[in-house]
């Protein structure tokens with residue numbers, strides 16, 4: 001045990017002695033881990049966010065189009081759709097966007113109806129009930145921007161400049177951030193007042209279908225009976241997400257491959273080259289009484305500490321990059337995502353398994369690549385030291 | 389007590405076979421000071437390397453204090469070397485990334501001796517070698533002779549019973565050579581260290597108790 005500590009100490013100080021060489025290795029190694037880990041973290045949280053969005057997404061949404069643009073839909077369409085066989089509940093949704101001049105941000109405002117609710121849990125305060133006139137629930141982003149706490153008033157302007165205020169009843173928690181970050185939840189009555197909605201109109205309709213395999217069929221029928229509508233199925237949303245993911249992952253994959261290549265070169269250099277100096281050092285150590293296992297332990301610690309330091313640096317940097325700086329380095333490659341994910345911070349969430357795999361494909365091969373050539377030198381007769 | 393019997397070591401280079409050490413036998417008593425003379429390429433370094441357990445012989449035996457060294461496992465042999473003997477190499481053998489003091493302390497890395505004692509002894513040895521002011525210098529900052537003297541200090545640090553010295557005064561001036569030789573003789577007399585010294589200088593060889601001459605791998609006592 002004590003011996004191992006001595007070897008570890010020796011390994012660390014010998015790393016320090018080759019400062020510049022080892023620093024450059026740590027740099028390259030960290031960069032590689034950083035890029036790979038960033039990509040892994042990013043895709044992982046995107047997938048999670050996307051999943052949580054889809055989880056809450058209804059099977060079938062019916063919108064109305066006028067001149068190819070989304071328009072308000074008459075509530076009377078509900079009865080029309082309900083008549084179709086296989087259709088369950090049909091409910092109207094009231095939602096819209098609100099540009100907040102104060103902060104320059106866009107909020108999504110939803111008018112809460114008995115029939116429909118958002119599945120974001122409230123972190124502080126309590127959830128809004130449909131009869132809570134004059135109250136609201138807000139997303140974390142809104143409370144952050146407007147410095148609002150539970151009990152404070154949120155002021156919103158209508159189109160004519162009239163001021164409305166809503167008492168904050170609850171703030172959504174971070175977990176479902178993508179879904180609720182920019183959200184303002186008010187009652188349906190308040191919503192209709194604020195936006196001066198015509199009373200018999202809704203933003204869109206949510207249609208429940210008894211048999212999931214019938215969704216496409218029913219969507220087609222709705223389109224036939226109500227030609228000015230556009231039914232959107234859950235599957236279509238899924239496809240949009242997927243195509244975006246695939247396209248973007250292609251780009252990331254290129255970066256990924258580059259990073260892996262850099263790493264392979266790094267490890268290869270270690271695995272093949274043992275400089276005459278290193279060989280002689282091993283010879284001297286053996287000649288003065290180090291056992292083969294001591295030399296291997298030394299090389300193990302050298303390789304392991306170097307790669308673990310690099311690995312941790314890379315992982316931690318990637319964590320901050322992705323979750324605190326919004327993966328800013330990848331921004332150009334990520335542009336497309338902002339269609340689906342406007343400005344928001346990803347919720348820190350990492351997959352331990354991914355980190356473990358990354359560890360296994362970087363630290364492990366590098367350490368092995370350090371040991372193997374030294375092992376060859378250590379088991380052969382150390383007489384090279386006699387001849388310099 | 390070193391007992392060498394019928395030792396042979398051949399090297400194969402390309403198609404040719406070089407008999408570096410050819411059926412050599414010799415015995416050296418504890419506390420003896422022997423020297424080996426010989427032309428370049430006659431096999432002196434190879435013989436020392438065999439005796440010290442760095443090179444495996446093709447045939448023959450080496451027994452040091454009743455231990456057949458080539459019957460030991462690799463690890464036992466390492467430990468044996470660390471306890472019993474130490475080398476002074478023909479060529480610079482300092483680790484370039486360690487400073488002089490660290491190089492000298494190297495053989496005691498795993499010793500039970502306290503750091504303070506080890507360092508004190510190392511400095512004492514470096515003082516004897518006349519390079520006490522260079523303890524924090526790196527090998528590349530030393531002259532050839534200074535490097536050699538650091539290597540000599542290193543050879544004594546673990547209190548070996550046997551020193552195998554391969555042209556230890558090779559790049560030293562005459563005056564330092566004499567000093568080093570005096571130190572060796574003192575160590576030999578005071579501590580009973582056995583010396584096997586390869587040298588080119590008949591002058592130095594004459595100061596030893598016994599002189600051997602190597603010619604084309606064969607060893608004869610003079």
Ligand SMILES: Nc1ncnc2c1ncn2[C@@H]1O[C@H](COP(=O)(O)OP(=O)(O)OP(=O)(O)O)[C@@H](O)[C@H]1O
Pocket residue numbers: 399400401406407408426427428429430431432433434435478
């Ligand atoms: N590793 C090796 N591979 C092949 N041949 C070797 C090897 N080591 C030594 N030899 C050969 O063995 C012979 C003896 O070499 P050695 O180094 O023992 O000579 P030496 O007496 O120490 O010479 P010098 O006085 O120049 O140091 C030489 O011919 C040398 O070329």
Ligand SMILES: [Mg+2]
Pocket residue numbers: 432433434478554
């Ligand atoms: Mg020689």
